[in-house]
Amino acid sequence: MKFGFDIDDTLINLRGHAFSIYQQKLEQEVPVERLDDFKRLEIHELFGLNEEEGRQMWMDHVEEIFFTNCSPFKGSLEVLNELAEKGHEIYYITARFKEFGERTKEWMKEQGFPVQDDHFYYGMNDDEKLHIIQELDLDYYVDDKPAVLDTLSDLRTSVYVRDQAYNRHLELPRVTDWYEFKRELGL
Numbered sequence: 001m002k003f004g005f006d007i008d009d010t011l012i013n014l015r016g017h018a019f020s021i022y023q024q025k026l027e028q029e030v031p032v033e034r035l036d037d038f039k040r041l042e043i044h045e046l047f048g049l050n051e052e053e054g055r056q057m058w059m060d061h062v063e064e065i066f067f068t069n070c071s072p073f074k075g076s077l078e079v080l081n082e083l084a085e086k087g088h089e090i091y092y093i094t095a096r097f098k099e100f101g102e103r104t105k106e107w108m109k110e111q112g113f114p115v116q117d118d119h120f121y122y123g124m125n126d127d128e129k130l131h132i133i134q135e136l137d138l139d140y141y142v143d144d145k146p147a148v149l150d151t152l153s154d155l156r157t158s159v160y161v162r163d164q165a166y167n168r169h170l171e172l173p174r175v176t177d178w179y180e181f182k183r184e185l186g187l
């Protein structure tokens, strides 16, 4: 079968990683429970930054956020490797900017994710993922972002939402644990 995955906050805890970097850089001790309950993907408001300051903070630290030691979510590495070993096709579809695409691919390989060079897509807008998913004719696709998931309702692909505080309003099958996802699908 063909599986597609978003990367950030679906397979790896990028938001949590950015949160600890912001804490360090801004020297602010924001309790992590606030992040867990925060109903927005972008985290700058937790640090008292406005939209413009938040955008600037992200741009100033984006390389460090993307290419240091961000942790995979529990089970994501193992489950994707098992799927690949069983002969399933794994595709990655990330909206990370084009300039970071190839480095992201290498970074994912270094973390141990099963990456095939021609199964890796990046640099599209949220509403353009739809076309790639459609073209690849994926059986399953998992993402965390409402702006992406909202565009996918007419596909034959089974769409799953990776559970996060900011997407709980979506009525889609939910992945809270990668091992469970595998069990549920009988893989």
Ligand SMILES: [Mg+2]
Pocket (backbone or CB within 6 Å): 006, 007, 008, 009, 010, 143, 144, 145
């Ligand atoms: Mg994401």
